[in-house]
Amino acid sequence: MDEVFKALADPTRRALLDALYEHDGQTLSALESRFETSRFAVMKHLKQLEEAGLVVTRRQGREKLHFLNPVPIRLVHDRWVSKYAEPWAAALTGLKHDLESTMEKVFEIYIRTTPERLWEAITDPAIRAKYNFGAGMIGELAPGATFTMAAPGAGRPLGEGVTLEVDPPHRLVQSMTALWSDEAKAEGTSRVTWQIEPVGDSCRLTVTHDQLREGANEQLYGGWPMILSGLKTWLETGELLTTPGSLMYGHG
Structure with missing residues (x-):
C-alpha cells in the first residue's frame, strides 16, 4: 500500500487520475496536452502510477492506452x-x-x-x-x-x-x-x-x-x-x- 499512498501524494499524479476518470483509455499525447509540463515528466508520473497499480496500460495498434484501475x-x-x-x-x-x-x-x-x-x-x-x-x-x-x-x-x-x-x-x-x-x-x-x-x-x-x-x-x-x-x-x-x-x- 505504500506505493499507492506515495503515488497519490503528488498533485500532478492525482490530476492524471482525474483525467482518466473523466475519459478512460487515453494515450500519452492526449494526457500530456492537459498539462503545462514536459512529455518526459508526464511519462514519469504515469510510470509511478503504473507501479502503484493505479493505472493499467494496453496496446491498441501502435498506441498505448492508459486506464484508471480502481482496485x-x-x-x-x-x-x-x-x-x-x-x-x-x-x-x-x-x-x-x-x-x-x-x-x-x-x-x-x-x-x-x-x-x-x-x-x-x-x-x-x-x-x-x-x-x-x-x-x-x-x-x-x-x-x-x-x-x-x-x-x-x-x-x-x-x-x-x-x-x-x-x-x-x-x-x-x-x-x-x-x-x-x-x-x-x-x-x-x-x-x-x-x-x-x-x-x-x-x-x-x-x-x-x-x-x-x-x-x-x-x-x-x-x-x-x-x-x-x-x-x-x-x-x-x-x-x-x-x-x-x-x-x-x-x-x-
Missing part, C-alpha cells in the same frame, strides 16, 4: 476506511470509479497464490459465491457452453452467458448478460476476460470487461473492485469481507 483504492477502503465508516460504503469520497465514456474497463490486482488455486477460486461455484455477491457460476466450463450466475438468496439468476475461451489456469473469456435489475438487463450482452499471470510467489490477475455500450450503466462494472478485493482477501487470509461484494445474497 488499489478499493483495497485501501476495505483495509482502513471501512473500519470507521459504514461497511456498505461503495467508494472513497472524491475518487470514484464511475468511468462512463468508454467501451472497456480494465482491472488489475496482485494476489499471493498459485495460478491453479486462483483458477479454482474463479471457476468453482462455492468459492466464487464467497466474494461474488453470493453468486456462483453454474454450468459446464467449455467453449460454447452456457452458464448462469445463481445465488440462493437472490430469488432469481443474477446473470447468464456463454463461455467463449477456456485455457486453465491462464485465461477465461465469457459473454455476460446481467439479470439482477431491469436497468442492467437492458444493457444487453458484454464480455469478461480473466487473465492470470504468475509473478514470483503471486499472480497478476487482469479482468477486462469490454463490449460495453458507450455510457453503459455503472451497475455492469462498478462492482469489480469489491469482487476482486474480496477474492484477494479470501485467498490470502481465508476471511470474508463485510462488503456487499462478499455478503449480498450470501445467506439466502
